[in-house]
Amino acid sequence: MNPSPSPPQHTNLQLLGQFRLELNGEPVPLCGNAQRLLAFIGLRGCVCRSVVAQTLWPDATETHARGSLRTSLWHLSSDGRKLELVHCTQESLTLGHGVRVDASTLARTALDIVRGRGPFHADPLLLGVLDRGDLLPDWDDNWVVLEREWLRRLRLQALDILAERLARHNMPALALEAALASIRIEPLREYPHRAAVSAHLAEGNMIEALRHYEAFRQLLRTELGAEPSPWFTRKIPVKRRWRPRR
Template identity: 25%
Template sequence: MEFRILGPVELEVSGEVIGIGPLKQRSVLVPLIIDVRRPVMLDALVARVWDDSPPSEVRNVLYTYVTRLRRILEAAERRSGEKIELRRQSGGYLLDVEPDLVDLHRFERLMARSRRVTDEEERARLQRQALSLWRGTPLADLRGPWFGRVREWIERRRLEALSEWAGTELRLGRPLTVIEEFGRVVTEQPYAEPIIEQLLLALSSAGRPMEALELYAVARRRIVEAIGAEPGPSLRRTHEAILREEVAVARPAGTHQGVPAGLGEDFSLSP
């Protein structure tokens, strides 16, 4: 069984996605998933789901959704054999389920574990396992200010994890793996400096410093145009290291010299 929020909100039981109701009903469940095994106060739950426009008799509406969710979760418990309980507690509601059954919490656990291991191959394996849990835009089907803030926070966690994974792959001498993945990511996240920095290092490590310098010029221009300031010090230091030819070249078997896949027209490295 798995509660999924790293993409559209879903509940998977025994390989089948189980319907968890209409949009507002799913919206009630998500804060309880995120704060699993911690009570979410009634007022906080109402504010997260309805923002400043709760319906009249909102507590009755909320109680109806909770009652329906309980029935769904009880059926999931019977099918999966996993303990699930949605109960009233401390002036709110609490979802009691093993945190590892929530994709977001498993992602965080795997990343935390990867930071504790000393073997780089094992670290890379754990990081890839964590990143494989992503299915698209987090909470893709939910709307509202609170869900938007949560979505942004989760996306930042993914970018941080991607940057950590890239650092591991580069230490293992596999820059092409990073180039293949990050060409697409940089196009989607053109202002994510840690991602740009790792792609610069990967290109330079693969023996393609001129492409790295061209990418930096494009990224710098876009950042300056967007925020009116230069890139941060870490990205600038990496750029300077490439200029001084201080990045070691790793050439695993199969190194090629083509343009990184996925950079897209906006990040084209051709003249």
Template identity: 25%
Template sequence: QIAQESEPGLAVYALAAQADMYRWRGDHAQARAVLSKARQLAEEKGLDFEQRGLLPVAEGITLAESGEVKAGLRLLSDGVRFLEQRRAKRELARARFLLAKAHLLAGDKPQAVGELRRALDLAEEIGTHQFAVVEGQHAVGLLKLGIAQGVAPCRALAEKVQQLGGLGAAEVRTGEGAEEGAASRLEIYALGEGRVVRDGHTVSSSEWRTAIVKELFFYILLHGPLERDAIGVVFWPDVSAKKMADSFHTTLYRMRRALGGDVVVVEGGQYRLGDVDYWFDVEEFEALVERARLLPPHAWQAEDLWRRAVALYRGDFLPEVQRVWCVPKREALREMYLEALVGMGRCHEARREFEGAVGWYRRALEVDELREDIHRRIMHCHAQAGRRSEALAQYHRCREILKRELDIEPSVETKGLYERMAGKGPD
């Protein structure tokens, strides 16, 4: 309060520094709120340098990191031009470093390298790289890119960041993984649990930060491209438009931190999975089932495809997700799994391996015990194997289940099969 009255410029700097702290923690909504206060104060006090230089840089990098890269680049560029005109070299060096980071977030590596060189040349001129060490802890990909492109000071900066725990020794030597958070290879699992493996490393709960970050990734993967508001209706239906936007961009930022800056891109206002190299167990499972459907049960390729599909299905689709968006997909995949189990049974039947077929059909009933057609397949297998009493017993089990669960009798088709086997109807 005292600073706002006696030293308003100092107060604006303090608020901008506070916003940086929130930004580094990934809380971009709070960073924006603090910067809004800073801008209001700067406008009230007529602080031209802060309004046109300091704050556009702070606001621009906050926007870029939270997913609004184009808007962030515009503000950062405006701030850089103003600081150049004022010859404010210390502030300009930091602004160019942040502009380089924003260009990398936009996927423009040549521009990123150019701005990085200019930032570090200025740092040499003013005699300090401290801003680059501080920001470098949150721009590891930019330092890696600088090393890979031969930007001389980057290796020394990376060594300092390494001492602070931000880089590994191999990355300092080679600049490996030079793109900001680049997702070289993703293995994505949703059957049985939601799990993502990035370059051989399973992304941990602490890296996701919150469960909604991981859930949003799977939602965009399956349903993208989507507009932000359409996503907001699903994930934040009961909050204001501003709160929804803040929550979305914070979640998106955390996702990119966990998986790579290129994992989700925005085109024409719609968000989708970026052009990343990935394997997804759901897509593999669906492809196996679709191929197996085209083959007769006596073909050896059919059994191979059904067996591989069964092996991939480790459990229900994203069982940890409670939101209704995943229920239709979960049910559809469960039906496909059931189809794969029945497919395995039919392959065994085609070879007259009735005991093996019954085993697969029983596994199918563990998924859905109300399926009369599967009960009938078991009855048929027992009858073909000369086990008439077991075939009749299967009918009675089916009847008990239907009575207990639905309070209904078996269908005419199932009753007819039973009567023929029991000798109470025509053969």
């Protein structure tokens, strides 16, 4: 009798908020260099060995950098569970088949929204994909900083577009959630605050709209010594000297 096949392995690489590698829901410990190597390949997908070595060990000689790369690859392949985290050839490194990366899912989703692909106004789960933490916030490697800023700007653009589409399709509650997610990333941008106020007004919540406007106005004054734009102020349907009770 043939033995039953092994159950499929589900490998998840979390790069948003913190680094975490999971196999079937259980954490897989990795040393620091192995984490950096896996994160780099996870973000790039397929990359030349020499580029990996030069990027991750920029201050080392070429010989030492290549040696560090080989050691890190050994750490990734030495787990007793036989994880295929990285597929290696003589010239390149590719993320193993079936390894899911949350940052890649976020980037694909955000790019599809920005490019206008799909009826995204009908899928409330998109907010859960877009409303995540920053990319590896405690890492200060140059390549991480650049990827983090690109992904952050992409998320903001996607959330702004999503909030506008949800409002246009008469879904103000979800439009408000998208606007608030954008505000959590960058609280001083006016656009998502305008979207939040519009969503409150669409739901008939004038008090909440006024309260949100006044909170943003105070934030701008405190942080920048500035005022909301005249266009935003004209959207408020009562005199500005009115103040909602706190």
